[in-house]
Amino acid sequence: MLAYYMVLALRSLQRTPILSALMVAAIAVGVGAAMTTLTLNYMMSRNALAHKDDVLYAVQLDSWGPDESAEGPYQMPDQLSYRDAKALLRSDIPQRQVAMHRWGATLTRENSEQSPLQAEIRVSTRDFFPLFDIPFLYGNRWEQSADESPARQVVLSQAMNERLFNGDNSVGQPVNLNGEVFTVIGVLKHWNPSPKVYDLINGAFKDSEALYIPFGLHHQLQIYTWGNYDAWWNEIPKNYQDFLNSHLVWTQYWVELKDAEQKKAYEHFLTAYIKQQKAEGLYPRPLKFRLSRPSEWLRVNEVLADDDRMLGWLALAFLLVCVINATALLLVKFLRKAPEMGIRRALGASRNAVFSQHLIESGCIGLLGGIGGILLAIVGLARLRQLQMGSLDQIASMDWVMMSAAIVLALIASILAGLYPAWRISHSSSSAYLKTQ
Amino acid sequence: MLELRPILSALWRHKVSALLIALQLGLTLAVISNAAVIVQERIQQVTRPTGVAVADIVTAHIAPVAKDYDLLQAFRLDLAMIRALPEVVAATVSRAPLTGSGSSSGVQAEPNREVGATPAAIFMVDEHFIDALGMQLVAGRTFAAEEIGEASETTSWRSNTVIITQQLADKFFANTQALGKAIYFSGEDNPMEVVGIVARNLGPWPNSTRAGNAIFLPILMDTQKHDFIVRAAPGQRDGLVKLLEEKLAERDSERVITVKTLEEQKNRYYAGDNTLITMLSGVVGLLTFIVALGIIGLTVFWVAQRQKQIGVRRALGANRSTICRYFLLENLMIATTGISFGVAAAQIFNHFLVSAFNQPPLPPATVASCALALVLISLVAALIPSLRAANISPATVTRSL
Numbered sequence: 001m002l003a004y005y006m007v008l009a010l011r012s013l014q015r016t017p018i019l020s021a022l023m024v025a026a027i028a029v030g031v032g033a034a035m036t037t038l039t040l041n042y043m044m045s046r047n048a049l050a051h052k053d054d055v056l057y058a059v060q061l062d063s064w065g066p067d068e069s070a071e072g073p074y075q076m077p078d079q080l081s082y083r084d085a086k087a088l089l090r091s092d093i094p095q096r097q098v099a100m101h102r103w104g105a106t107l108t109r110e111n112s113e114q115s116p117l118q119a120e121i122r123v124s125t126r127d128f129f130p131l132f133d134i135p136f137l138y139g140n141r142w143e144q145s146a147d148e149s150p151a152r153q154v155v156l157s158q159a160m161n162e163r164l165f166n167g168d169n170s171v172g173q174p175v176n177l178n179g180e181v182f183t184v185i186g187v188l189k190h191w192n193p194s195p196k197v198y199d200l201i202n203g204a205f206k207d208s209e210a211l212y213i214p215f216g217l218h219h220q221l222q223i224y225t226w227g228n229y230d231a232w233w234n235e236i237p238k239n240y241q242d243f244l245n246s247h248l249v250w251t252q253y254w255v256e257l258k259d260a261e262q263k264k265a266y267e268h269f270l271t272a273y274i275k276q277q278k279a280e281g282l283y284p285r286p287l288k289f290r291l292s293r294p295s296e297w298l299r300v301n302e303v304l305a306d307d308d309r310m311l312g313w314l315a316l317a318f319l320l321v322c323v324i325n326a327t328a329l330l331l332v333k334f335l336r337k338a339p340e341m342g343i344r345r346a347l348g349a350s351r352n353a354v355f356s357q358h359l360i361e362s363g364c365i366g367l368l369g370g371i372g373g374i375l376l377a378i379v380g381l382a383r384l385r386q387l388q389m390g391s392l393d394q395i396a397s398m399d400w401v402m403m404s405a406a407i408v409l410a411l412i413a414s415i416l417a418g419l420y421p422a423w424r425i426s427h428s429s430s431s432a433y434l435k436t437q
Numbered sequence: 438m439l440e441l442r443p444i445l446s447a448l449w450r451h452k453v454s455a456l457l458i459a460l461q462l463g464l465t466l467a468v469i470s471n472a473a474v475i476v477q478e479r480i481q482q483v484t485r486p487t488g489v490a491v492a493d494i495v496t497a498h499i500a501p502v503a504k505d506y507d508l509l510q511a512f513r514l515d516l517a518m519i520r521a522l523p524e525v526v527a528a529t530v531s532r533a534p535l536t537g538s539g540s541s542s543g544v545q546a547e548p549n550r551e552v553g554a555t556p557a558a559i560f561m562v563d564e565h566f567i568d569a570l571g572m573q574l575v576a577g578r579t580f581a582a583e584e585i586g587e588a589s590e591t592t593s594w595r596s597n598t599v600i601i602t603q604q605l606a607d608k609f610f611a612n613t614q615a616l617g618k619a620i621y622f623s624g625e626d627n628p629m630e631v632v633g634i635v636a637r638n639l640g641p642w643p644n645s646t647r648a649g650n651a652i653f654l655p656i657l658m659d660t661q662k663h664d665f666i667v668r669a670a671p672g673q674r675d676g677l678v679k680l681l682e683e684k685l686a687e688r689d690s691e692r693v694i695t696v697k698t699l700e701e702q703k704n705r706y707y708a709g710d711n712t713l714i715t716m717l718s719g720v721v722g723l724l725t726f727i728v729a730l731g732i733i734g735l736t737v738f739w740v741a742q743r744q745k746q747i748g749v750r751r752a753l754g755a756n757r758s759t760i761c762r763y764f765l766l767e768n769l770m771i772a773t774t775g776i777s778f779g780v781a782a783a784q785i786f787n788h789f790l791v792s793a794f795n796q797p798p799l800p801p802a803t804v805a806s807c808a809l810a811l812v813l814i815s816l817v818a819a820l821i822p823s824l825r826a827a828n829i830s831p832a833t834v835t836r837s838l
Contacts, residue, residue, distance in 0.1 A: 179504030306794040328457040332738040
């Protein structure tokens with residue numbers, strides 16, 4: 001029966017090609033607009049650390065000045081000072097912990113034809129890789145000692161390894177960063193979460209870094225962060241050591257706490273730490289810190305901006321207008337066939353049969369509209385990538401979930417649009433039409 | 438006017454279709470008037486004057502390969518080379534505005550004050566910066582060459598003189614002459630004498646509340662964060678991008694050289710706003726189009742359905758314009774119903790957008806002009822089938838009676 005109704009539906013669509021095309025177009029445009037913005041919202045809401053959401057925490061300490069609160073999430077700075085980070089690293093409570101920041105350097109290789117390039121680098125403690133679940137292709141991370149004392153070792157991203165070494169196992173190979181020789185000790189497998197949940201402060205949709213170096217190198221290389229930094233008073237350091245000891249915040253800090261007990265212990269530790277700082281005359285504000293799960297961290301850093309959410313709502317309103325439009329057109333189309341229905345009813349077709357036949361016809365329009373909608377959404381997303389000048393390349397693309405969502409949305413939209421017209425035609429009096437024949 | 442009653446009774450027979458069209462028009466008005474006001478606001482934001490010669494400026498960044506590189510020396514030699522190029526009007530080394538990255542600090546009009554600081558962007562520049570950025574000096578003087586100090590990230594870099602934007606001067610010294618007065622970094626007592634005022638500079642973050650507050654300090658900074666800011670002679674910009682890449686590499690090839698136009702960086706900064714403008718304009722256009730198609734579809738159907746009646750009316754003496762007017766009036770009544778519903782819906786929708794997503798409030802003028810536009814569009818859409826109705830010949834239709 002279903003197959004027969006579908007044949008009937010297609011035949012009926014062919015009979016009024018312009019009207020049918022209008023309806024398919026209305027659904028396609030509505031679904032296309034909705035899916036473009038919904039895809040964007042959906043991709044921006046992803047959490048690459050969802051599987052560790054109940055054990056990972058971003059750490060914030062309120063080290064700000066007495067007069068005004070910081071502008072970060074929860075009115076606290078979103079990063080720690082290097083000094084605080086070094087102090088927290090001494091705790092043995094967390095399973096794992098990471099202090100890190102953004103950096104960059106000029107990368108060259110001896111006896112290489114490749115021209116020098118500027119590379120994005122993450123300076124981090126060694127737990128970075130297991131804490132964020134980053135798989136290695138070759139080699140391994142650095143030893144514990146490298147987080148304390150300088151070791152010129154580097155871990156490459158898969159893409160950088162391909163660029164420099166054609167994807168070969170490069171462990172043991174030298175590369176130069178700002179003229180200093182480093183040894184490759186590991187190569188990561190492809191890993192590029194977007195939104196970049198582990199560093200939302202320096203661009204939530206930036207690519208992962210190309211190189212990773214140990215946290216123990218600051219003194220030797222005089223590393224200044226390439227990321228955001230902030231301070232509540234204009235402290236001017238006199239030398240590099242002074243800079244490291246300053247109250248400037250530029251270090252990001254994450255911990256992995258396996259259960260509530262460990263979390264509680266860590267909270268006690270942080271409270272004690274801040275109290276001790278207060279005793280030394282620092283931390284003038286009321287005692288405050290915050291441990292945020294990855295999902296919370298994404299939310300409070302407003303990765304999904306107001307503009308994006310608003311676009312989502314507008315697109316749904318748009319789809320609603322398209323559905324109403326399709327309803328009006330379907331009503332016209334079905335009522336045009338009323339005389340024919342009169343005959344079918346007279347020949348014994350039940351109201352239900354007429355109703356379901358017309359609903360299936362609307363569904364067919366929805367299916368065609370859904371396919372059109374996917375194509376339009378793909379065009380819309382391509383335009384979006386172009387408008388964003390490359391900054392949303394990873395975000396503005398449809399995966400199969402969104403493709404199926406598009407079809408489902410189109411079917412729901414068209415069936416909603418078809419409900420009233422189908423009911424109307426199945427309940428119109430057939431005798432009136434028969435008389436005029 | 439006599440036609441209103443027959444139109445109403447005819448409409449009553451098609452009340453659902455008529456209501457659907459009215460509903461569509463109303464919702465469309467709600468969506469497009471809100472979209473229009475957002476687009477308007479963003480266009481204003483993106484196109485407002487920046488205070489600098491965006492179209493002529495090129496920035497160049499150098500990242501040395503060697504480990505003990507004398508960056509200050511390189512800055513000096515490169516600048517001398519760049520300034521000698523015939524395509525170049527002026528050049529300086531600093532951080533370019535409008536790029537989304539820079540530094541800012543709290544500034545006060547009185548010493549030793551901690552609270553209530555005005556956040557301002559800080560630019561460290563040499564004596565050529567006004568020319569290089571194409572800014573306008575409205576009072577005082579620019580820096581002298583001997584005034585320019587040297588500093589690095591770990592040396593003290595306070596200065597005794599400063600140049601500020603007009604906006605900041607107005608804020609600090611409302612009705613008085615700002616020249617010769619001193620400003621201070623928040624909580625400090627080191628006075629910086631205002632020696633010059635530039636008309637405008639939006640600073641690194643044009644979308645932030647601190648946009649337009651900027652101070653310029655006479656300091657040559659030893660940092661890789663600084664770029665050469667080069668203003669090209671009119672029409673020479675694109676050529677200069679290539680030329681700078683070549684010339685900088687020629688002077689010292691052991692560094693990574695990145696040359697960009699300021700226009701591209703500004704567009705990148707505004708990418709989100711430009712995306713919103715384009716997407717919303719697209720929504721407005723498509724929605725209007727869809728609604729127009731819906732009206733055409735429905736009017737065509739009504740005309741087809743009432744062919745016989747039209748024929749009879751024509752045979753009884755109604756002329757073409759009467760028939761045409763009938764359908765237009767009918768459409769106008771539907772549109773008015775829809776629009777009045779839409780005006781209310783637009784306000785409700787706007788209330789939601791303002792409170793939930795920080796969007797601008799909807800002025801009545803915008804709703805009114807969108808409503809007028811929609812009524813006109815719906816009339817034009819109805820005109821096409823109405824004209825066809827008017828052309829129905831009484832003879833062909835009445836023949837079958």
